[in-house]
Amino acid sequence: SARVSKMHITLGQTGLLPLFKHAMFSSTMVSRGKPFPDLFLHAATTMGFAPADSIVIEDSVAGTQAGIAAGMRVFSYHADPFSDPNGLAAAGGILFDDMRELAGLVPIH
Structure with a gap:
């Protein structure tokens, strides 16, 4: 449900962002x-x-x-x-x- 900008921060800090960059979905999209x-x-x-x-x-x-x-x-x-x-x-x-x-x-x- 988080905003995509928050996902960039949390996934970026863990090094996982490249794995999920193409597949991030937020409640702001629906x-x-x-x-x-x-x-x-x-x-x-x-x-x-x-x-x-x-x-x-x-x-x-x-x-x-x-x-x-x-x-x-x-x-x-x-x-x-x-x-x-x-x-x-x-x-x-x-x-x-x-x-x-x-x-x-x-x-x-």
């Missing part, structure tokens, strides 16, 4: 933000993927709701002490609490 699915649907359409062939990695209940509403598989990260694991699960997310686990959870064909 009329409705999370929990509506608009942002995820816009990203999938722009990148040429069907929602059912897309995944979402989220850390918020609203984002998890948005991904599920978009018809995508949602992996919900809950290691942050301020996260709401029960809310994430109730929203339909597949919970995980260690980013190192993610590669094993995401089906790659």
Whole structure:
């Protein structure tokens, strides 16, 4: 949901910006933000993927709701002490609490 300018800063500081420069999407690009699915649907359409062939990695209940509403598989990260694991699960997310686990959870064909 962050502005693209913020993504440039955070991804730039980590050295990841070149990997994501072509695929940054913000709630400023759609009329409705999370929990509506608009942002995820816009990203999938722009990148040429069907929602059912897309995944979402989220850390918020609203984002998890948005991904599920978009018809995508949602992996919900809950290691942050301020996260709401029960809310994430109730929203339909597949919970995980260690980013190192993610590669094993995401089906790659």
